Amino acid sequence: MKKALALVLLVFLFAVQVMNSYGIQRFPKPEFESGYVQPETLMPDPRAEVLAIMDIAVLLVSLSVVSWLVLKKRSRNGVFWMSLFSLAYFGFYREGCVCAIGSIQNVTLALFDTSYIIPLSALIFFVTPLVYTLFFGRTFCAGVCPFGAMQDLVAFRPQKLGSKLNAVLGVIPYLYLGLAVLYAATGTDFIICRYDPFVGIWRLNASFGMFVFAGILLILGIFIARPYCRFLCPYGVLLNWSSRFSRRHLTITPSDCIQCRLCENSCPYDAIDIPVTVKNPEDKRTMARKLIFIIILIPVLIFAGGWTGSRLYESLAGVNAKVQLAKQIVSPPKDSNQPETFEIQAFKSSGKQQSLAFAEASAMLGKFYLGGWLLGGFMGLVFGGLIAGLMITKHHTDYIPNKGTCFSCARCIDYCPVKMP
Amino acid sequence: MKQKLIIISALVLLLALLAFMVKDFFFSKPDSINPYDLELNTIRNGDTALTSYSETGQIKTSLDEIHGLATGTSGEILVSGKDGVEIFEATGTLKNKFNIEGTAQCIAVSKNGSILLGMTDHIEIWNNNGTKLSQWNSCGADAVITSIATDGDNVFVADAGQKVVYHFDKKGKLISKIGQKDPATGVPGFIIPSPYFDLGISKDGNLWVVNPGRHSFEKYSFDGRLLSSWGIASMAMEGFCGCCNPSNFAFLHDSLFVTSEKAIERVKIYNPDGSFLCLVAAPAQFEEGTKGLDLAVDSDNRILVLDPVKKYVRIFELKKP
Numbered sequence: 001m002k003k004a005l006a007l008v009l010l011v012f013l014f015a016v017q018v019m020n021s022y023g024i025q026r027f028p029k030p031e032f033e034s035g036y037v038q039p040e041t042l043m044p045d046p047r048a049e050v051l052a053i054m055d056i057a058v059l060l061v062s063l064s065v066v067s068w069l070v071l072k073k074r075s076r077n078g079v080f081w082m083s084l085f086s087l088a089y090f091g092f093y094r095e096g097c098v099c100a101i102g103s104i105q106n107v108t109l110a111l112f113d114t115s116y117i118i119p120l121s122a123l124i125f126f127v128t129p130l131v132y133t134l135f136f137g138r139t140f141c142a143g144v145c146p147f148g149a150m151q152d153l154v155a156f157r158p159q160k161l162g163s164k165l166n167a168v169l170g171v172i173p174y175l176y177l178g179l180a181v182l183y184a185a186t187g188t189d190f191i192i193c194r195y196d197p198f199v200g201i202w203r204l205n206a207s208f209g210m211f212v213f214a215g216i217l218l219i220l221g222i223f224i225a226r227p228y229c230r231f232l233c234p235y236g237v238l239l240n241w242s243s244r245f246s247r248r249h250l251t252i253t254p255s256d257c258i259q260c261r262l263c264e265n266s267c268p269y270d271a272i273d274i275p276v277t278v279k280n281p282e283d284k285r286t287m288a289r290k291l292i293f294i295i296i297l298i299p300v301l302i303f304a305g306g307w308t309g310s311r312l313y314e315s316l317a318g319v320n321a322k323v324q325l326a327k328q329i330v331s332p333p334k335d336s337n338q339p340e341t342f343e344i345q346a347f348k349s350s351g352k353q354q355s356l357a358f359a360e361a362s363a364m365l366g367k368f369y370l371g372g373w374l375l376g377g378f379m380g381l382v383f384g385g386l387i388a389g390l391m392i393t394k395h396h397t398d399y400i401p402n403k404g405t406c407f408s409c410a411r412c413i414d415y416c417p418v419k420m421p
Numbered sequence: 422m423k424q425k426l427i428i429i430s431a432l433v434l435l436l437a438l439l440a441f442m443v444k445d446f447f448f449s450k451p452d453s454i455n456p457y458d459l460e461l462n463t464i465r466n467g468d469t470a471l472t473s474y475s476e477t478g479q480i481k482t483s484l485d486e487i488h489g490l491a492t493g494t495s496g497e498i499l500v501s502g503k504d505g506v507e508i509f510e511a512t513g514t515l516k517n518k519f520n521i522e523g524t525a526q527c528i529a530v531s532k533n534g535s536i537l538l539g540m541t542d543h544i545e546i547w548n549n550n551g552t553k554l555s556q557w558n559s560c561g562a563d564a565v566i567t568s569i570a571t572d573g574d575n576v577f578v579a580d581a582g583q584k585v586v587y588h589f590d591k592k593g594k595l596i597s598k599i600g601q602k603d604p605a606t607g608v609p610g611f612i613i614p615s616p617y618f619d620l621g622i623s624k625d626g627n628l629w630v631v632n633p634g635r636h637s638f639e640k641y642s643f644d645g646r647l648l649s650s651w652g653i654a655s656m657a658m659e660g661f662c663g664c665c666n667p668s669n670f671a672f673l674h675d676s677l678f679v680t681s682e683k684a685i686e687r688v689k690i691y692n693p694d695g696s697f698l699c700l701v702a703a704p705a706q707f708e709e710g711t712k713g714l715d716l717a718v719d720s721d722n723r724i725l726v727l728d729p730v731k732k733y734v735r736i737f738e739l740k741k742p
Contacts (some may be wrong), residue, residue, distance in 0.1 A: 157427075159428050165432075189446075191446065194446070195446075209445070216434055220438075223431045224431045318447065319446060319447060
């Protein structure tokens with residue numbers, strides 16, 4: 001029933017988009033006829049503060065309701081309907097802005113650029129889901145994030161990827177997070193927003209490339225459930241960390257696990273840890289050897305990553321506007337017929353000295369050099385953690401949700417025959 | 422096997438998405454094409470099938486800058502510009518040339534043959550021999566005089582700076598101001614974003630003024646009453662577009678309007694009711710960016726177009742069937 005409803009909704013959404021495209025092609029631009037009085041140009045008022053407060057209120061209420069539905073009511077249906085509401089409100093009504101995922105960049109920029117004043121709503125959208133996750137697990141992902149809701153609607157044939165593939169692909173969000181922080185901290189770009197896959201659909205306005213991007217992601221989502229959330233979302237990294245320490249987290253069974261294995265394949269996100277029975281406990285010597293290896297490996301990987309990142313600083317800085325401008329000044333187009341870029345035209349008309357542009361670019365390169373070390377070091381740490389995670393076997397006897405990767409969607413609950421007393 | 426294939430395909434798609442992001446972010450080159458640029462080439466190189474006139478002659482001028490064009494009582498062609506006025510025979514032979522102080526933005530010839538020059542903020546009266554007969558009072562520090570029309574007794578002066586038409590008598594005494602915004606009488610007021618503001622007197626003795634910001638012509642009685650207007654704001658051939666068009670106009674003998682435009686440089690003819698009739702000169706016949714194609718019609722109903730870039734008076738005649 002739910003799948004059928006989701007399918008109908010999806011078809012409707014695409015139908016609206018197709019009609020819109022058809023309309024654009026079908027009708028020419030309007031021509032103003034005689035007698036038309038040009039309207040006065042009006043500057044739109046900024047969005048009313050009360051509406052920003054309403055967004056925050058909706059976020060808080062949604063998070064509370066979803067957390068209650070997951071932990072207290074244990075209702076998958078409730079979570080599903082809440083996710084539809086969030087898709088409608090935060091997605092189609094608010095058009096994907098303000099967004100917890102993108103708020104990473106606002107917070108970063110505010111930390112590194114004192115002239116930037118972060119909007120209160122952006123700050124709250126960044127902090128609140130993390131705080132809730134710290135208490136209740138990733139209930140934000142379950143039913144409040146419109147990105148997750150959008151992908152959840154198309155997860156018709158999810159395939160199991162296996163723990164190793166999940167672990168390897170799971171590194172991508174760390175890199176994305178690192179790059180997003182680097183580019184936001186240097187004031188270069190908000191790359192999370194630039195490659196926001198669904199905002200174009202919600203606004204019915206995006207470049208062709210981004211529509212294709214969103215379309216492919218949704219097609220991908222049929223077979224790999226929530227591909228953006230699992231293998232791209234940089235905010236998911238933070239939620240993953242928070243969720244590992246969550247005070248209360250969704251449990252598959254409300255009581256003791258009866259090892260019926262019914263839930264084993266219920267999770268489309270491969271986020272259920274199957275029991276690991278201890279057959280051959282490792283001796284102390286092996287464990288000590290592993291520990292020493294990890295203790296040595298991680299700093300080495302951090303340094304190696306940092307060094308590699310620092311070597312890439314020029315490439316990383318290549319997209320910065322100040323660096324690009326300096327490059328264009330130094331190397332103008334060889335073909336004299338080729339028109340100057342707008343950046344060069346704007347720079348020339350500003351009357352600024354070239355030395356100023358070079359000094360700014362040089363300072364920016366310095367930031368990227370340091371940023372390259374930090375980003376590389378961070379990725380080294382991530383790889384180190386990944387290797388350590390694969391080397392260390394966690395023993396548990398029940399089927400349990402992985403607190404880091406579980407989206408608390410509550411699908412598994414329905415598969416558990418043990419009901420609340 | 423099937424599951425494996427699905428997973429591999431999905432992974433390929435995922436990698437393709439990542440590749441798209443990396444390529445788009447790191448390897449896309451800065452664009453030298455302005456995505457917000459108004460694309461005029463289609464119109465500029467558009468339909469010329471409606472061209473009913475052909476260029477039959479050109480008169481080379483020798484002034485540093487040319488701005489105003491008029492025809493005299495005996496068929497002469499007068500060109501005004503920076504520091505001078507040139508008078509040509511209808512055949513194109515230079516008849517006389519005299520110097521003036523400053524730039525005459527516009528020129529008109531009264532019925533008695535005296536030459537009226539619009540000198541930014543005031544009017545000067547000269548004769549054919551280059552003698553200055555009189556100078557009228559300044560219209561104000563903000564005045565930018567762009568056009569003059571006279572029927573002998575009345576002189577109408579278009580002031581783009583103050584967005585008004587002055588009605589003078591032939592001695593230069595101000596009678597009234599025409600076209601100031603007045604909701605009570607329905608006068609909309611002139612919208613003049615740039616100094617292109619033309620006027621003329623029709624055969625039926627009414628004053629026609631271009632309201633360029635509204636892309637329209639407005640017909641006034643000599644006492645300043647708005648009688649009618651026409652105009653089509655459109656990128657199409659039938660209309661006028663841009664910030665302020667048409668830039669100039671003149672009347673053919675049968676009261677048809679000859680209009681010229683800037684940005685899409687073209688000369689067209691409209692019926693007295695404002696319906697489009699034909700094209701005189703297509704954009705391709707002018708240098709791109711040509712502005713101020715002043716117009717005049719001579720006694721043989723030839724259309725004279727002042728081309729300030731090429732510094733020619735270009736003569737267009739109806740194609741013979």
